[in-house]
Ligand SMILES: O=P(O)(O)OC[C@H]1O[C@](O)(COP(=O)(O)O)[C@@H](O)[C@@H]1O
Ligand SMILES: [Mg+2]
């Protein structure tokens with residue numbers, strides 16, 4: 001019998017499918033010899049729920065799960081059926097593994113205590129972002145933040161476990177249900193993106209060590225509301241236009257953020273006369289994306305301070321958000337700082 005060593009075959013007839021998300025998570029865990037593996041398992045649980053929500057999203061038009069649910073959430077916004085389905089799917093996935101003790105969700109007015117005091121982690125989640133785009137078949141997303149609880153494991157959860165500034169996140173990510181489905185996440189050691197291969201049911205590493213361009217030429221803001229923006233912000237937008245930058249606004253934060261992260265740009269949802277706190281939620285929208293932005297070399301601010309430094313005071317707190325390529329955010333701030341008084345109603 002002859003034995004021969006394996007020589008990788010790179011034939012174009014059978015391209016290598018690459019590194020799966022599971023394998024990648026395991027490899028990263030091995031970099032920390034004392035890691036318990038709980039965070040890894042939690043990330044895998046989220047990835048599994050993502051695959052289910054991806055399935056529901058893809059067949060929404062067929063399965064009568066599009067459209068309004070008939071109730072409003074704590075934000076006073078009309079819930080879509082998929083908002084509710086995604087919330088159930090993610091919350092259920094987070095209860096399964098035993099790593100999570102509490103969940104904060106856009107769709108639940110109170111903290112969900114999973115009655116699992118041995119869970120080390122708290123998760124804040126926007127199960128479905130951009131849900132007004134579901135019925136018109138436009139990209140939507142999921143956003144999540146993971147925190148380590150600060151009170152001792154085994155004791156009942158407390159408010160301080162939940163109300164942590166974004167700088168305390170141990171991991172954060174988003175999923176984009178777009179022309180392909182992608183999961184992008186960070187554990188504070190760079191940002192990596194994975195594309196879903198539907199036929200294999202696996203996420204594969206497609207965007208290793210993502211870096212945002214330092215500068216860009218795309219601005220994303222709902223200009224329909226510009227009458228209510230500050231003079232400074234309108235002056236910045238005029239400057240973008242005088243340079244013939246591209247205006248791009250999908251109306252799904254995840255999709256707008258993702259495009260700008262790859263191509264270079266700024267996303268703005270400012271304070272307005274109508275909404276002095278802005279619209280986006282600190283705990284489960286702004287914080288996760290700010291963490292990812294910074295890890296990719298971009299920046300995020302509320303107009304006066306770094307998003308990650310904001311100490312939350314309430315669960316569904318809103319914040320203005322200026323996020324994207326570092327130079328664009330800095331330039332926007334130089335205008336906004338000059339005159340950040342929003343126009344009267
Ligand atoms: O329609 P507007 O006011 O421009 O708001 C759009 C923004 O609101 C959001 O849809 C809020 O997200 P939800 O769908 O999770 O409530 C963002 O994704 C988006 O960027
Ligand atoms: Mg959202």
Ligand SMILES: [Mg+2]
Nearest residue numbers: 106126128129
């Ligand atoms: Mg949502």
